[in-house]
Amino acid sequence: MKKVLSGNSAAAYGSMLVRAEVISAYPITPQTKIVEKIADLIANGEFKTEFVKVESEHSAMAAAVSASLVGARTFTATSAQGLLLMHEILHWASASRTPIVMVNINRGLAPPWSVWADQTDSIAQRDTGWMQFYCESCQEVLDTMIQLYKVAEDKDVLLPAMLSEDAFLLSHTSEIVDIPDQEKVDDFLGTFDPEYKLDVNRPMSFGSLSMPHQYYYEFRYKIAEAMENAKNKIIEVERDFEKVFGRSYGGFLDLYRCDGADIVLVAAGSMSSTIRIAVDEMRDKGHKVGLARLRVFRPFPVEEFKKLAKDVKIIGVLDRSFCFGYEGAFFTEIKSALYNMDDRPLVKGYVVGIGGRDVTLDVIFEIIDDCMKTTDTKEESFKWIGLKG
Amino acid sequence: MDQEKTWKEIPWGGLILDAGNAQEYHTGDWRTERPVHIMENCKHCMYCWICCPDSAVIVKDKKMVGVDFDFCKGCGICMKVCPFDAIKMVVEGEEGD
Numbered sequence: 001m002k003k004v005l006s007g008n009s010a011a012a013y014g015s016m017l018v019r020a021e022v023i024s025a026y027p028i029t030p031q032t033k034i035v036e037k038i039a040d041l042i043a044n045g046e047f048k049t050e051f052v053k054v055e056s057e058h059s060a061m062a063a064a065v066s067a068s069l070v071g072a073r074t075f076t077a078t079s080a081q082g083l084l085l086m087h088e089i090l091h092w093a094s095a096s097r098t099p100i101v102m103v104n105i106n107r108g109l110a111p112p113w114s115v116w117a118d119q120t121d122s123i124a125q126r127d128t129g130w131m132q133f134y135c136e137s138c139q140e141v142l143d144t145m146i147q148l149y150k151v152a153e154d155k156d157v158l159l160p161a162m163l164s165e166d167a168f169l170l171s172h173t174s175e176i177v178d179i180p181d182q183e184k185v186d187d188f189l190g191t192f193d194p195e196y197k198l199d200v201n202r203p204m205s206f207g208s209l210s211m212p213h214q215y216y217y218e219f220r221y222k223i224a225e226a227m228e229n230a231k232n233k234i235i236e237v238e239r240d241f242e243k244v245f246g247r248s249y250g251g252f253l254d255l256y257r258c259d260g261a262d263i264v265l266v267a268a269g270s271m272s273s274t275i276r277i278a279v280d281e282m283r284d285k286g287h288k289v290g291l292a293r294l295r296v297f298r299p300f301p302v303e304e305f306k307k308l309a310k311d312v313k314i315i316g317v318l319d320r321s322f323c324f325g326y327e328g329a330f331f332t333e334i335k336s337a338l339y340n341m342d343d344r345p346l347v348k349g350y351v352v353g354i355g356g357r358d359v360t361l362d363v364i365f366e367i368i369d370d371c372m373k374t375t376d377t378k379e380e381s382f383k384w385i386g387l388k389g
Numbered sequence: 390m391d392q393e394k395t396w397k398e399i400p401w402g403g404l405i406l407d408a409g410n411a412q413e414y415h416t417g418d419w420r421t422e423r424p425v426h427i428m429e430n431c432k433h434c435m436y437c438w439i440c441c442p443d444s445a446v447i448v449k450d451k452k453m454v455g456v457d458f459d460f461c462k463g464c465g466i467c468m469k470v471c472p473f474d475a476i477k478m479v480v481e482g483e484e485g486d
Contacts, residue, residue: 097402158401196404205405218396219403226401 005177007170010138011077011103011163012037013177014145016047017185018101020075022067024052024060029115030167031079031105057082061089061100068098069206071197073149076100079167080107080121087125093160094129094223096206099152099192100160101145102130106269106320107167108355116356117166119269120321123297123329129223131161131230132297134268138175140249141165143241146185150237153192156229166320167356169270180245188244227299234296252301253308254293257283261290263371264308266330267318268294271352271359275318278364289368294330302337309338312345316371320353327351327382346374349382357386416443420463422478424456430475437467437476 005013011034015023027035041047050072054060057078068074078086083104093100104122108114122132133148135141141163148161165171196204210216235251242248254272257279258264265275272293282289292308292315294301309315315338319328326332331349338344350367353359363385370383400406433453438446445461447454456467468476 095402196400196402196406203408205408205410206402208403208405210403215394215396215399215403218399219401221396222399222401225396 001179001181002176003179004174005138005142006033006172006174007135007138007141007165008033008105008172009037009174010142010177011145011165012041013179014103014142015049015075016041017142017180017182018073018075018146018149018189019186020049021072022050022052022064022074023076024054024063024067024074025076026054026057026060026078026082028057028079028082030107030171031077031082031103033171034077034103057085058089061086061093064100064102065089065093065096065098066198068093068100069096069198071192071194071199073153073192074098074100075102077103077105079105080109080115083121083125084109087128090125090128090130090160095219097158097223097226098160099149099158101148101152102160102162103141103145104162104164105167105171106164114355115167117169117270117353118320118355119164119166120354122162122164123321123323125162126298126329129159129227130298131159131227131234133161133163134295134297135163135165135170136254136270136272136293138170138173138177139247141170142177142179143245143247144249146180146189146245147234147237147241149189149192150241151230151233153194154229154233155195157226157233158194159223159226159230164269166270173270178247184244188241231299231301234299249295250293251304252294252296253304254291254295255308256291256293258290258292258308258312260288260311262288262313263316263368264290264292264312264314265316265318265364265367265371266292266294266334267320268297268330269320271318271320271364274359274361275364278361278368281361282368287368287372297330300333300337305334305337306341309341309345314371314374315345315347316367317347317349318352318359318367319349320359322351322354331382346380348374348380351382351384352386415459416462417445417457417459420458420461421481422463422465423458423481424461424463424465424467424476425479426453426455427475427477430473432473432475434472436470436472440466440470442466
């Protein structure tokens with residue numbers, strides 16, 4: 001069935017398609033429509049789920065963790081300040097190995113107030129042990145939600161996953177979305193039935209204490225191992241998803257016209273669509289430019305970047321976020337991934353689109369132009385593009 | 390935990406799979422002060438038994454007969470709530486009686 005859906009509505013339909021059993025969420029602009037749409041679906045009898053009204057995002061995540069520990073498939077959604085308020089419980093979710101799926105609408109952080117696209121909120125949760133996915137279209141949001149439950153609930157993974165959409169540019173943009181048949185989704189996902197769960201008939205201790213000489217160290221290693229396991233699982237699930245539903249998104253890196261490219265731009269989220277147009281125009285003029293859309297930030301696709309870097313002269317990295325005191329996070333991590341390569345390409349960093357500043361075709365052309373000028377040098381650089389001054 | 394296990398052998402998430410495992414963890418190790426029971430003042434009202442957060446008050450035949458030092462953390466709640474001054478706290482290592 002096809003419907004015209006916004007990124008927010010796609011997330012709400014996604015939660016219904018995966019048959020989320022518990023949803024606890026607190027509304028925040030620009031995520032509010034997700035919560036409202038879910039409420040609509042429940043009210044009109046389409047969606048049977050336990051919707052928990054909470055007093056804050058901290059409580060939303062705490063309720064989600066508890067529900068997941070019982071063995072319920074759990075969904076929540078938030079944005080910006082709400083995500084930051086969840087921070088403590090994000091760690092709790094990953095370390096207690098609860099495969100919650102959360103949609104985060106990437107939005108600028110205050111002050112000054114900004115409700116527009118900016119990825120600093122999710123980048124700031126990098127080390128919480130959550131998988132992180134960035135989407136480009138409403139269809140991808142819906143499809144990725146289905147994929148994420150399959151990856152997250154796998155017994156060798158059991159980690160929570162965050163799906164990010166750019167504020168308004170995706171959350172409020174409507175597209176035709178193909179909603180898969182419920183039966184197909186049911187067959188693909190199966191039910192969530194973890195080996196250990198809160199069960200009065202089989203009591204065990206959750207949230208216990210571990211002394212330095214006991215197993216804390218090993219529990220952390222198990223999370224690291226689960227994140228490694230997720231790498232194969234993400235590829236496997238994407239492949240299986242394509243077989244059943246006929247759509248795929250490139251796994252970790254969505255490569256667009258990268259064959260034979262001298263310059264490849266790396267970006268995540270909605271601006272990738274603009275870059276595709278810029279790439280087409282450059283290719284028409286005979287310039288070998290491509291796009292590698294970063295779809296998965298955690299686990300980080302080190303091997304995929306190494307493979308990409310083999311035949312490329314320059315990688316231009318666009319960050320819609322900034323780590324104060326250093327540089328854009330994607331830029332830092334891509335350089336780190338390539339550091340031990342014998343013949344690595346030059347990597348250049350660009351900050352763009354902070355606080356929803358429009359990332360226009362002109363911005364992309366300026367970046368491509370900057371990359372082309374330095375093809376023959378080894379000058380590393382990092383710039384804020386379009387800064388007034 | 391008695392025997393060292395490898396990271397592969399432990400369950401995820403810091404779970405302890407056996408119920409009632411608090412019994413294996415001797416919180417009495419934390420104690421710096423120790424309650425001393427003064428039998429001649431005690432009316433066996435059981436107020437200390439109700440209030441003890443670690444169930445460390447030993448009762449036999451409806452009488453308060455002592456403290457389980459494997460679990461008594463020395464918090465002093467029993468001394469505080471006792472209506473008959475039948476419990477005093479002494480610093481560990483010093484003589485109590």
